[in-house]
Amino acid sequence: MTGPITQPVPKPAPEPDEVSLPYWTAAREGRLVVQRCTSCGKAQFPPDLLCRYCQQPDPPFVGIDGRGTIYTFAIYTRSFSPAFEVPYALALVTLDACPEVRMMTNIVEADLAELAIGDAVEVTFEKRGDWALPQFRPAQGAGA
Amino acid sequence: MSLLGRQVAVAGIGYSDLSRGDAPDPRMLTLQSCHAAIADAGIAATDIDGIFEYLHADRESPRTMWLQRVLGIPNLNAYADLFATGPSGLGPPMAAVAAVGSGVCEMAIAYRTLPQREGNNGGIAAPPTSLAGPEQFTGVYGHTAGILANYALKKRRRMHEFGTPAQDYGQIALSARRWAALNERAVQRAPLTMEDYLSSRTIIDPLLLLDCDYPVNGSCAVIVTTAERAADLPGTPVLVDAMAWGTGAGADFVFADDLLYGGSIDCSRRIWELSDYTVADLDLAGIYDGFTHLPISWIEALGVCGFGEFGDWVDDGRSIGPGGVLPLNTSGGMLAEGRVQGIGLLAEAVEQLRGDCGARQVPDAHVAVVAGGGSNDCGALVVHSG
Numbered sequence: 288m289t290g291p292i293t294q295p296v297p298k299p300a301p302e303p304d305e306v307s308l309p310y311w312t313a314a315r316e317g318r319l320v321v322q323r324c325t326s327c328g329k330a331q332f333p334p335d336l337l338c339r340y341c342q343q344p345d346p347p348f349v350g351i352d353g354r355g356t357i358y359t360f361a362i363y364t365r366s367f368s369p370a371f372e373v374p375y376a377l378a379l380v381t382l383d384a385c386p387e388v389r390m391m392t393n394i395v396e397a398d399l400a401e402l403a404i405g406d407a408v409e410v411t412f413e414k415r416g417d418w419a420l421p422q423f424r425p426a427q428g429a430g431a
Numbered sequence: 432m433s434l435l436g437r438q439v440a441v442a443g444i445g446y447s448d449l450s451r452g453d454a455p456d457p458r459m460l461t462l463q464s465c466h467a468a469i470a471d472a473g474i475a476a477t478d479i480d481g482i483f484e485y486l487h488a489d490r491e492s493p494r495t496m497w498l499q500r501v502l503g504i505p506n507l508n509a510y511a512d513l514f515a516t517g518p519s520g521l522g523p524p525m526a527a528v529a530a531v532g533s534g535v536c537e538m539a540i541a542y543r544t545l546p547q548r549e550g551n552n553g554g555i556a557a558p559p560t561s562l563a564g565p566e567q568f569t570g571v572y573g574h575t576a577g578i579l580a581n582y583a584l585k586k587r588r589r590m591h592e593f594g595t596p597a598q599d600y601g602q603i604a605l606s607a608r609r610w611a612a613l614n615e616r617a618v619q620r621a622p623l624t625m626e627d628y629l630s631s632r633t634i635i636d637p638l639l640l641l642d643c644d645y646p647v648n649g650s651c652a653v654i655v656t657t658a659e660r661a662a663d664l665p666g667t668p669v670l671v672d673a674m675a676w677g678t679g680a681g682a683d684f685v686f687a688d689d690l691l692y693g694g695s696i697d698c699s700r701r702i703w704e705l706s707d708y709t710v711a712d713l714d715l716a717g718i719y720d721g722f723t724h725l726p727i728s729w730i731e732a733l734g735v736c737g738f739g740e741f742g743d744w745v746d747d748g749r750s751i752g753p754g755g756v757l758p759l760n761t762s763g764g765m766l767a768e769g770r771v772q773g774i775g776l777l778a779e780a781v782e783q784l785r786g787d788c789g790a791r792q793v794p795d796a797h798v799a800v801v802a803g804g805g806s807n808d809c810g811a812l813v814v815h816s817g
Contacts, residue, residue, distance in 0.1 A: 301571050302563035311567075315566065318742050333568045333686065359591070359690070361583035362636040363573065371573035377580055377635075379690070392687060404591040416653045422570055 300416030301339040307334050309348045314418045319353045319410045321388055323348040330385035351388075353410030355380040355423055358389055362399055374399055380408055380423050396424040437503045439816065440668035441524070443472025443654035444778040449618050449647045449769040451547055457650070458493045458501075461544045464650035465498060468540060472654040473665040476502040481509035481530050481539030481655075483523035485772070491549035492650075498540075507534040517676065518803035518810030519543070520651070520772030521719070525810050527655040528671050543774040544650035569685055570677060576635070580717035581684060582639035582722040587722065588692055590637070593739035597637070601628035602748045603723040603759075604641045604766060609752050611763025613791035618769040620644045644666070647769030649779050658817075667785045672798075672813040673706035681808035693755045694809035695732035695802070702800075703734070706813045710734045714796040715783055716757055717776030718804035720764040729802050730757075733811075758793045773803035777812065784816040 304313040314322040323330045324338035324346040331339055331346065338346045360378035363371065376394040394402055395411065407426035412419040446465025447460040452774040469476055479502065482495040495510040509530040513522045523541035530536045562570040576582055589595050604623060611617035623641070631641040661668035677698025681688040689696070703709065711732055718726040727741045735757060736744035744750055751759035760777040769775075780799040782788050802811035 296557055297560060298573070299558045300561045301567040302561040304563065305566065307567060333565070339681065359584045359588035361580050361587065363575075363580075364633055364636055367555055367575035367662055368558050368573065369555065371575065375573060377572055377574055377584070379584060379685075389686060389690075391485070391572050391574060393572050404587065415571065 298415060300418050301420065303418070310334050310413060311418050313348065314348075314412060314421050316420070317412050318376055319351050319421050320348040321351050321382070321385065322406070323349045323385070328383075330388050332388045332390055352383060352384040354383045354426065355390075355408050355410070355419065356383060357394065357402065357404050357406045357408055359404055360394060373417045375403060378423070392423045394424065395422045438658035439528050439671040440582055440656060440658045441653050441777070441781045442661040442664055442666060442668050442669065442783050443468045443470075443474070445471055445652045446545075446616060446775070446778065447470070447650040449510060449616060449649040451618060451647055453648065454546065454548070455648050456626045457491055457544050457546055459496065460546070460648060460650035461493050462501070463543060464542055464544070464652040465502070465540055471666060474538065474654065477504055479504050479540050480507060481527060481536035481540060482507055482531075483511050483513065483526045485513040485517070485519055485522045485537050487519070488549050490545040491546050497634055498542075501601065507536075509539065516678050516808070517774060518719070518808055519721075520545075520774035521777060521801065521803040521810050521812075524653050524655060524774060524777055524786075525674060525676070525812065526654075528674055528812070531655050531657060532671075536659065537653045540652055541655060541774070542650060542652035543639060543771050543772045545771055547646045547648045556723070572663045574685070577684070579635050579638060579643070580644065583635040584640070585691055585724050585805075589727075591729050592691070595739070595742055597629060598625060599725040599727065599745065600642055600740040601625050602751070603720060603726050604628050605765045606748050606751045607766035609748075610761050610791060611767035614762050616766050616767060617763040618647050619763070619765050619767040638722070640731050644678050644721045644765035644770040645735040645767060648651050649769050649771045651771045651774045653778055653781070654748060655776065663800040668817070669781045669814050670817045672708060672815050673702050675701035675705060675810070677701060677809035677811070678807045681811070685808050687807055691802070692728050692732050693806035695729050695805060696758060698735065698802070698809040698811050699729075699732040702813060703810045705796070708798050708813055708815065713757060713800055715761060715780065715793045715799045717764075717780045717801040718759060719762075719773040719776060719805070720760055720766045721770070721772065722796045722805070723766070724809040725805045729807060733800060753791070759789065761791050761793060764766070775812075777801045778805070780814055
């Protein structure tokens with residue numbers, strides 16, 4: 288067993304690869320992008336070498352509206368990692384502009400006791416090492 | 432029997448001791464279960480020409496080559512160490528059925544050995560400074576103890592989608608204990624009330640401690656051979672009627688198209704296409720209960736009841752308990768007999784169809800379904816007494 292954690296442990300940063308680099312580069316610039324196939328029009332996440340719906344290679348990354356809906360969530364109330372302070376919410380969020388895309392995220396800036404499936408959320412970005420993560424928070428007011 | 436080139440039988444089963452708190456050598460556990468299965472089948476170890484095992488960590492299970500060597504088997508015609516893919520403990524027997532059915536080998540042994548320490552997912556680990564591969568989209572969000580989180584995510588989504596109360600999940604946990612009380616091999620035999628279930632510790636909200644199976648030191652093995660060969664052995668063979676894997680669309684543990692059912696719907700459709708039986712013929716079911724969500728989603732996927740209808744169908748637990756319309760996990764399953772990741776449910780189905788289950792025997796049991804996996808890792812078999 289380890290003793291009490293005295294040094295803050297940094298949360299892990301993403302390590303982009305050749306396929307995901309445009310996604311993480313955009314996130315670092317505060318933009319949410321997904322791959323959208325020019326052939327069949329479907330969006331996909333996580334990014335991959337080809338469109339998983341029609342096998343078109345190299346689907347391009349396009350900017351996407353950052354509004355989404357909570358599909359499901361779980362709340363960590365005990366820590367499995369010293370980097371992640373509890374409580375925190377781990378969620379799957381669907382993007383309103385392309386509901387076929389379901390992303391994993393935390394729900395940040397939220398009262399965790401009030402979270403519900405179907406809640407409107409919007410993207411925000413959290414600095415992480417040299418990169419930034421898309422995160423989602425409750426949508427700020429009607430029409431946000 | 433439409434799918435296999437040759438008719439296949441499970442000719443023997445064996446368990447190691449199932450224990451908690453000690454730390455037996457996984458090799459010893461494996462020898463215990465394999466020796467027991469070999470004796471149960473009434474074969475010599477040297478009759479074996481195929482070995483299959485599954486592992487998801489590094490050292491929890493000895494490899495096929497080790498077993499071959501220590502059993503003095505001169506050569507193997509088929510083998511695989513299945514690493515963290517497919518329906519975990521059901522994967523090795525399924526691979527053995529495919530190998531024997533196709534004629535690649537004649538007499539296979541399949542095992543799953545899992546020490547208690549490898550069955551715990553709750554360890555606290557310092558994260559690396561960066562995460563590559565699939566984890567760049569999951570682990571960076573603190574998707575730690577990922578399998579537990581996945582089943583918490585599924586549970587909340589199901590409760591929302593169908594209005595499923597937590598008590599429906601509790602029925603699986605309570606039923607496991609009712610059956611385990613009748614099984615001397617089971618490690619967790621204490622009766623459980625719904626209050627016990629609902630007040631059990633939160634692991635990752637809404638997943639409760641008693642939604643999770645019970646880690647033990649254990650190993651289970653089965654002998655798979657042709658029906659023809661099995662007919663010459665002293666025991667009562669159980670025949671494999673149909674078998675299917677299933678992954679579902681967009682196969683992924685987190686991002687699959689169907690979070691709730693994974694590949695279980697496709698797997699169920701396929702197995703009923705292949706089987707000579709229908710769901711109405713089932714006398715019992717063995718469905719991997721690594722988490723309570725799994726039997727619920729499988730019972731619906733298999734068509735035992737409609738989607739979202741498990742809560743009504745289960746009838747306060749009566750449908751799946753002793754004397755019920757579909758006795759489920761009659762050994763107590765992974766939740767209560769102890770966690771050997773699904774292979775024990777096949778062994779239990781074999782014991783039931785042979786009529787060897789004593790106090791927990793399902794009367795006139797002839798046909799059983801055994802299924803495992805709940806994401807992109809599904810697999811199922813229909814077995815019968817012939």
